[in-house]
Amino acid sequence: MAQTEKFVLNMGPQHPSTHGVLQVQVELDGENIAGAKPVMGYLHRGIEKLMESKTYAQCVPLTDKLDYVSAMNNNLGFCLAVEKLAGIEVPERAQFIRVICAELNRIASHHVFIGSLTNDLGSATGMIYAFRDREKILDLFNIICGARMSCHYPRIGGVAADAQEEFFKLTQEFIDYVPQMLDEYDKLFAGNEIFQARMKNTSIISRKDALRFGMSGPNLRASGVEYDIRKIDKYSSYDKFDFDIPVGTTGDNWDRYMVRINEIKESAKIIQQAMDNMPDGPFMAKVPKMFKPPKGEAYHRVENTRGELGFYIVSDGTTKPYRVHIRRPSFINLQALDHMCKGMLLADAVTAFATIDPLMGEVDC
Amino acid sequence: MEIVDVVPPMLKDNVIVTSVDALFKWGKANSIWPLSSGLACCSIEMMCAAASRFDLARFGYEVFRSCPRQSDLLIVAGTLTWKMTPPLIRLYEEMPEPKYVIAMGNCNIGGGPFSDSYSVVTGLDQIMPVDVYLPGCPPRPEALIDAMLKLKKRIQHPELAAGSEEAREKSRQALREMTDGEPVAEKVE
Numbered sequence: 001m002a003q004t005e006k007f008v009l010n011m012g013p014q015h016p017s018t019h020g021v022l023q024v025q026v027e028l029d030g031e032n033i034a035g036a037k038p039v040m041g042y043l044h045r046g047i048e049k050l051m052e053s054k055t056y057a058q059c060v061p062l063t064d065k066l067d068y069v070s071a072m073n074n075n076l077g078f079c080l081a082v083e084k085l086a087g088i089e090v091p092e093r094a095q096f097i098r099v100i101c102a103e104l105n106r107i108a109s110h111h112v113f114i115g116s117l118t119n120d121l122g123s124a125t126g127m128i129y130a131f132r133d134r135e136k137i138l139d140l141f142n143i144i145c146g147a148r149m150s151c152h153y154p155r156i157g158g159v160a161a162d163a164q165e166e167f168f169k170l171t172q173e174f175i176d177y178v179p180q181m182l183d184e185y186d187k188l189f190a191g192n193e194i195f196q197a198r199m200k201n202t203s204i205i206s207r208k209d210a211l212r213f214g215m216s217g218p219n220l221r222a223s224g225v226e227y228d229i230r231k232i233d234k235y236s237s238y239d240k241f242d243f244d245i246p247v248g249t250t251g252d253n254w255d256r257y258m259v260r261i262n263e264i265k266e267s268a269k270i271i272q273q274a275m276d277n278m279p280d281g282p283f284m285a286k287v288p289k290m291f292k293p294p295k296g297e298a299y300h301r302v303e304n305t306r307g308e309l310g311f312y313i314v315s316d317g318t319t320k321p322y323r324v325h326i327r328r329p330s331f332i333n334l335q336a337l338d339h340m341c342k343g344m345l346l347a348d349a350v351t352a353f354a355t356i357d358p359l360m361g362e363v364d365c
Numbered sequence: 366m367e368i369v370d371v372v373p374p375m376l377k378d379n380v381i382v383t384s385v386d387a388l389f390k391w392g393k394a395n396s397i398w399p400l401s402s403g404l405a406c407c408s409i410e411m412m413c414a415a416a417s418r419f420d421l422a423r424f425g426y427e428v429f430r431s432c433p434r435q436s437d438l439l440i441v442a443g444t445l446t447w448k449m450t451p452p453l454i455r456l457y458e459e460m461p462e463p464k465y466v467i468a469m470g471n472c473n474i475g476g477g478p479f480s481d482s483y484s485v486v487t488g489l490d491q492i493m494p495v496d497v498y499l500p501g502c503p504p505r506p507e508a509l510i511d512a513m514l515k516l517k518k519r520i521q522h523p524e525l526a527a528g529s530e531e532a533r534e535k536s537r538q539a540l541r542e543m544t545d546g547e548p549v550a551e552k553v554e
Contacts, residue, residue, distance in 0.1 A: 013452050014402050015431075021404055021449055042449045043405055046482040053481065062478060065444075068406035112409065115416075131416035138413075149406060149503055361405055 006034055011349070013042045019116055019353075020360030024337070026349060033349055036341040038334055044364040051324040056082050056156060056291050059321065064150040066326065067362040069112045070305040072098075072105040072141075075154040080235055081300035081311035082156050086293035093281045094158035095237040096274045100171065101144065101153060102236075102302075103267040103274075107178075108137040109305035110260045117257065117354040118189060121198055126189060133181050136174050143167050156291065158284035168275055175275075178268040182261060190261075199254040203340040203352040206251060213336045216329050217307025219356060222259045223251030229303035236302075240277070241270045256355040292319055306330050306357060328365055330358035393437075393463070394520040397513065400436035401429035402456060405443025407470040407503040414506035426513050433459040438516070440509075444472040444479055445486045457493050465520070467512050468495045471502045478502065 012023040021042035027035040047066065051059045063074040076098055083090060090098075111134035118126025138148040144167050145153040145160060153160050189195050205215070210223035220227055228245045230238040246262030248255025295317040301310035307329025316322040333356050340352040403411055414421050421427045430436040433456045445453065457466070468489040471477030476487035489495055496519060499512040524531040 013449060014456055020408070020443075042446060042452075043444060044446055044448065044484050045444055045479045046484050047479075050479065050482055065406060065478065069409060115412075127412070128417050131413060132418065135413070135416075135418050148505060149409060 004030070009346075012039075019358070022358070022360055022363070024349070024353070026341070026346065028346060031345050033341045033344055033346060036338050036349060038337055040331075040334075040360075040364055042364065043360045045361075047365050048324050048326060051321055053320065055319045056293070056321065059324070060155060061150065061152045064152055065361055066328065066365065067109075067304060067306060067309070067330065067359050068149060069359065070105045070109040071149060071151045072101045072153060073302060073304045074309065075152060076102050076236065077300065077302040077304065077309045078311050079154045079156050080302060081298050081313050082293065084300050085296060085298035085313055085315055086156075086291070088157050088285050088287060090158055090236075090285055091282045092237065092279045093162075094283045094285070096278055097159050097163050097283065098154050098236050099238065099241070100163075100271050100274045101141075101151070101159075103270050104137050104140060104171070104174075105151075106267050106305050107264050108134050110264055111137075113260055113354075113357045114185065114189070114257075116357075117351075118195075120350045120354045121195065123195075129184065129188060133177075136177070140167060140170055140174065143170065155284070157287035158282070162283040168278070171271065171275060175268050175272050178264065182264060185261065190258075196254070198348075198351055199257060199355075200252060201250070202253050202348050203344060203355070204250055204252045205336055205340060209336070209339060210251060213339070214332050215307065215336060216332070217304065218259045218263060219256060219307065219333050219336070221245060222248035222255035224249055229301055229308055233301065235300070238270075241273045243270050253351050253355045256357075290319060292317060301327070304329055306359065306362065307333060326365060328362045330356075330360075330362040331365070334358045334363055390521050390523075394517040395425050396428075397426045397438045397465070397516070397520075398428045398430050398436045399426060399438040399440050400433055400456065400460065401431055402439065402453075403442045404445060404449060404453075405470075405472070407442035407472075410503045410506055411440060411442045411469070411509060414509045419506040419510060421510065421513070424510065424513060424517075433457075434461065436460060437463060438465045438467065440467045440469055441473050441489055442469040442503075444470075444477070445489060445492070446484045447486060448484070450486060450492055454492060465496045465516055466493055467497045467499055467509075467516065469499045469504060469509065469512070471500055474498050474500055 007028045009026045009028055010023060011026055013021040023039040025037040025039060026033055047062050051062060060075055060078055063078045064071040066074045111130040115127035115130035141151055142148055144163055145151050205223050207223045207225055210220050210225060224247055226245050226247050231245060243266045246259050246266060248259050293315045295315060297314045299310055299312045301308050309329055310327035312325040313321050314323040337356060341349045413419060415427055415429060439457055439460060468474055472479060473489040476485055479485040480487050486492060497512045497516050499508060501508050
């Protein structure tokens, strides 16, 4: 009688579709996956600990490295937490510029998602298209802060420098380009039969499971939960903009892709409104050079590209934080990997992994 | 004795005479296959360099391989932690000779912003020999292209590259001459 036993396959830490240094121990029963265990820590840089030895202003660039494809959102989250702790009122113009940058970065991050997803599905062409459009946003960041990825543009109390006319002009050009860009993506990917076959009804997470795993961001919304911190907390004057929360129905890979595509549309809508109603005024609140927030603690969360990013800061009244804890969405979303992969084929593990869209810098912190 | 030119004039215009070594180096320097191994932030810029705008393919370096056995350049793109070190050394050792290493980003030069961290390797050269150091946090794709071209020069003219054995021997020789044959320290900085 033939005997079968489970086979453990190591994916990573060096694997073209693990998006960084993640090791996944895939337990295989023939071609079917019986379990997928992520092994993390290959990029643990001790950011939380490093922050304890740096002043508040010096901590902001470290947050760039958390989720390195959406640095603006991380900076924003940390700055908002510090501002909450110290009770700093941010000028409205700074808030609007922050919103524009955060939403632009959300689009840029979804470009990386689309690029890496299509690359993992075996079409390197997709990556070329997504990165071509991402360059347009990186150019805007280049104008506004001089950096492409590690922006460090939102600072404690406002933004580093005022946005110039040229930035608004080019941002408008990009916003006008977005519908055409999404049309092209629809023709390239969404209309593709192979793409649909690989994405539809694979790696389903039900609404209940998504909540049980504590997921957030587009992954949660794809399962049909209308949960967006931008709507709930209304931080950084998000209440002044009119936008919808795209949600999915089944929670399969296809929904996770479509939610992100629709999010690009909503982000473009927010940017358009922010530019139309851009208030005048200062771009920076008065923050003392020797910045010492009062004793106490504060938690602030923002809707990062990947979900709910929270910063918990404990201050002992000195120039440096006593303790910083970061609630990283990728880390928590990654828990669902095992659930998503079970019962699927080995090739689907790659797709499931790409649609969770974790970033190892954030997972390992 | 009369010298007769037997080479027909047409051939003279079309044939270049060179040594096998120079030809080999020329081919090697213009067809580097990098290993597609990204560790952190810099890997996104590495992907940008391979994508449409910067287009590393113009220089013949676009063939990113997923397997170390097929590649001859290791671009260490991103922060290297002590946990990642054994797999990275294994990747390096699996690559066939001749192989080259680019230390991309400040993290790989001296730890960068994480130099105080307990888990980060402060400098790739503690782990493996490095050919080109590329500073930046992260370096722009243009900078990566520049590093690849520096590597190309290094492959074509290894005797001129700073830090090569030949260059070190030359500086030792110069020092010996300066000190009239007195023994000098083995390692010349």
